[in-house]
Amino acid sequence: MSFARIAVLGLGKVGHLAAELLAEAGFDVTGVDAREVRGCPFQTRTADLTDSGALAAILGDQQAVLSCLPYHLNIGVSTVAHGLGLHYFDLTEDVPTTKHIRELAGTAKGIMAPQCGLAPGFVGIVGAHLAEMFEKVRSIRLRVGALPQNPTGLLGYAFNWSPEGVVNEYLNDCEVIEEGVHKTVSAMEWLETIYIDGVHLEAFTTSGGLGTMCETYAGRVENLDYKTMRYPGHVQLMNFFFHELLMRENRDLAGRILTHAKPPVDEDVVYVHVAAEGWTEGQLRRKEFVRAYYPLEIGGRRRTAIAWTTSASVVAVIEMVKAGRLPQGGFLRQEEIPLLPYLETRTGRHFVTGAKRRAD
Known part of the structure; x- marks a missing residue:
């Protein structure tokens, strides 16, 4: 209608x-x-x-x-x-x-x-688009990082997004497809290194970013996962905060502490790194969609990248x-x-x- x-x-x-x-x-x-x-x-x-x-x-x-x-x-x-x-x-x-x-x-x-946001949402649309370029898909990897452009402190972060949402994605289990098997893995694991425009980032599993993609691509792709990108060292400190200090037992308090320590900033950046690998005409190839999105002026006002x-x-x-x-x-x-x-x-x-x- x-x-x-x-x-x-x-x-x-x-x-x-x-x-x-x-x-x-x-x-x-x-x-x-x-x-x-x-x-x-x-x-x-x-x-x-x-x-x-x-x-x-x-x-x-x-x-x-x-x-x-x-x-x-x-x-x-x-x-x-x-x-x-x-x-x-x-x-x-x-x-x-x-x-x-x-x-x-x-x-x-x-x-x-x-799930019509950035992740899940936009990155899933991009990932599906890249996957369609192959006759057979080996992997779809989705990565997003909403970060301060000029980080301070060891966390290298600012809570420009909902603290509730960040705490949930850091603690809830994550769906993936690994070697053709649809499974659940812990958040803040599978650490990897990524460079975008020369910026050194780390990526690790967080929950919810795939939306319904594991169900959609079951039996069609060997590997599918979503990770959040942060500046190096972030995930080690967050694991310490949530698991060694047991802040996972009080999510509301954890969100208040983190937001108080790392309030929102105006100068942020959203990094998107989506990659798919597969075969076309017998050749293994890789397709990428890599972008850095910065604040824009919309409706006569400057808007943060994440907004x-x-x-x-x-x-x-x-x-x-x-x-x-x-x-x-x-x-x-x-x-x-x-x-x-x-x-x-x-x-x-x-x-x-x-x-x-x-x-x-």
Whole structure:
């Protein structure tokens, strides 16, 4: 079903920018937050976003909803959206939340599209695109790092993303395909070295970044994994913090300590390193998509790299659904989204014009 009216829940940096981008793309946007937000180029409302009755009242006249809320609220939001027959989109990397949404999708009147952020989301779209270039695929490796450009201290990090999300991805188990076997491995393992534009980075397993790709590529690829990239030494200190100091036993406190020590910065960078290997005409080859994304000016304001890449990821998908270029109902896997039409959307073009690209 074509649609124009969409509610954006949660008007933090990512949600506010997503609402702006949707308005620029011609949607009738209503931004909803628990607090009053003024001076927006779209209409806003306040609501208790933990109350399903209040949510249903807010969403009653909408055709779609984008949740930019903490992951633990998305089960409630998706349930209300499903009951109202709305298109549903979110940014979650949380596996139980996605499982719930998949169950709802079986009877959904609109599309149910979780995991529309950067990872899972954009990198899965890129990985699937590279894999399609081969007759037989040996490996798909997805790597993303959202980092300060000018790090200080031994951690070399700043919490520009949700501390809840970071703690979860550092502690929850990770799905991979290894030598053709779909399995679960621990987070913060499988350490490797990567260089992007001469910058030395380390990469290690974190949860949720593959979305549904292990299921999609089971029996089709020998090796598939997702890792987070950080500056060298980070993972050793985080393992010490969570496991030797036992901070894994109190995730909320861990998030507060880390955010207090390493608050957000304005000058950040998002590194994306996606590689696939496989055979074409009997020859083993490797294809790569390697980019560094920096802050951009959008809507007359400078936006951090993590804010605009995450916001643009989901808005490009919503544009494609509205244009009829993606299914109009059921569950949407990110790896089913074609990359080139995605990059041709009004918002998706930011990934082309805003990239610093290494020679392919």
